[in-house]
Amino acid sequence: MSKTLFSIGLWAVLGWLAGAWLGAVWGWALLAAGLSIMVLVNGAQLARVAAWARDVEQPPPPSVGPWDDVLAPIYRKLRKDRQEIEDLNRHVDSIMLAAEALPDGAVTLDESMLVTWCNQTASEHLGLNLDKDRGHSILNILRVPEFARYARQDAWPGPVLLHLNSDDQEKSLLLQMTRYGVGQFLLATRDVTQVEKLETTRKDFVANVSHELRTPLTVLSGFLETLRDMPPASLSDEQKHRYHALMLEQAQRMQAIVADLLTLSTLESSPGAQGEPVRVSEVIHTALQQGRILSNDQHVFVEHIADDLCITGSATELTSAVSNLITNAIRYTPKDGTITVSWYLTEDGHACYSVQDTGIGIASQDIPRLTERFYRVDRGRSRATGGTGLGLAITKHVAMRHNAELRIQSRFGAGSLFSLVFPPARVVNAD
Numbered sequence: 001m002s003k004t005l006f007s008i009g010l011w012a013v014l015g016w017l018a019g020a021w022l023g024a025v026w027g028w029a030l031l032a033a034g035l036s037i038m039v040l041v042n043g044a045q046l047a048r049v050a051a052w053a054r055d056v057e058q059p060p061p062p063s064v065g066p067w068d069d070v071l072a073p074i075y076r077k078l079r080k081d082r083q084e085i086e087d088l089n090r091h092v093d094s095i096m097l098a099a100e101a102l103p104d105g106a107v108t109l110d111e112s113m114l115v116t117w118c119n120q121t122a123s124e125h126l127g128l129n130l131d132k133d134r135g136h137s138i139l140n141i142l143r144v145p146e147f148a149r150y151a152r153q154d155a156w157p158g159p160v161l162l163h164l165n166s167d168d169q170e171k172s173l174l175l176q177m178t179r180y181g182v183g184q185f186l187l188a189t190r191d192v193t194q195v196e197k198l199e200t201t202r203k204d205f206v207a208n209v210s211h212e213l214r215t216p217l218t219v220l221s222g223f224l225e226t227l228r229d230m231p232p233a234s235l236s237d238e239q240k241h242r243y244h245a246l247m248l249e250q251a252q253r254m255q256a257i258v259a260d261l262l263t264l265s266t267l268e269s270s271p272g273a274q275g276e277p278v279r280v281s282e283v284i285h286t287a288l289q290q291g292r293i294l295s296n297d298q299h300v301f302v303e304h305i306a307d308d309l310c311i312t313g314s315a316t317e318l319t320s321a322v323s324n325l326i327t328n329a330i331r332y333t334p335k336d337g338t339i340t341v342s343w344y345l346t347e348d349g350h351a352c353y354s355v356q357d358t359g360i361g362i363a364s365q366d367i368p369r370l371t372e373r374f375y376r377v378d379r380g381r382s383r384a385t386g387g388t389g390l391g392l393a394i395t396k397h398v399a400m401r402h403n404a405e406l407r408i409q410s411r412f413g414a415g416s417l418f419s420l421v422f423p424p425a426r427v428v429n430a431d
Helices: 004-021 026-055 065-101 120-126 144-153 193-229 239-268 280-293 315-331 378-386 390-402
Strands: 106-108 115-120 159-167 170-182 184-191 276-279 302-306 307-313 338-345 352-355 407-409 416-422 427-429
Touching: 106 120, 115 120, 120 170, 120 184, 144 159, 144 170, 170 193, 193 239, 239 338, 276 280, 276 315, 280 302, 280 307, 280 315, 280 338, 307 315, 307 338, 315 338, 315 352, 315 390, 315 416, 390 407
Parallel strands: 302 338
Antiparallel strands: 106 115, 106 184, 159 170, 170 184, 276 307, 307 427, 338 352, 352 416, 407 416
């Protein structure tokens, strides 16, 4: 404004001087010409300002007279606001990335329980497709009566556990509703399938251990009570010897179970086996010597063992796995049966240890569960053979720690083939 007033005053002074020198007509003419020039210049400046107003993202036009003082603070404010918006967008993007990276699912709902957003984890948990399900009721998407009753509550003090079937697999989800903002809800989801399986395994393990130890303890208690209550002279030396032998057998059985449990615990809690080169043929020959003693010359043993084939690993753990497979073959193969033990290098460079028998075999439905702790196809027969029910579980853990694979092939009544296949990376030169 001051510039405009100064310009008008300047033209007025010039007009007065021209009038005093050339006459009043020339003075007024000069003033009118000056004002006209000012109007034209201001019009041009205003047109430039109007053009800038249509695209305020660009810097304002320079040298627009009195508009300079107006446009400069406006542009500074616009630039500051753009910077703040960019910072807010970056923060929002970071928050969204963090939400997508959450191990738990998150679904936002409006006051009508319509889906407004969900992260990738929630999509996997609930089968949501945000492009199709946005704006749809979560009650129509997740059609589970337990969830419907839960979601319609006025408050949600705790989560609800749902068991869903997805692709023929049962999934356990823990869902928690909570309010946030005004008329908005957050549905958090957590997959607890593995946790439930572990809890079930733990309960089964405790029950199985209790069951396995109860039998020998009952036998021991019964014999001890008999020996305590009966007069010393009422039992012959032969009976006493028999009772003592039976009690010793049950005590040794409990000792074997505890030893196998400690072995399993050590395998599970210690790091993977890197070890040193092991001449497996020596381990197998030692296990076969012990196996022949256990067999008492009742079985035929066939050996196909490569003496120069070695692998990197733990000799102690490999001894346990090798012995377990031979012992199982002896226990479940009838008299005069054949047990074939092989140790060789396959065509693709794997090292394979296998034990094949002509025993009772295993039904196909039982094979996937053989490596479970205390799992027995025939409990009565298994106890009669003296097994603890942990041998194959130990063997599987040893295989896993050596990056190997335990393979089981069997047919009921036609024998079994158990193999430990070690990767080429574990194979070393005997020298």
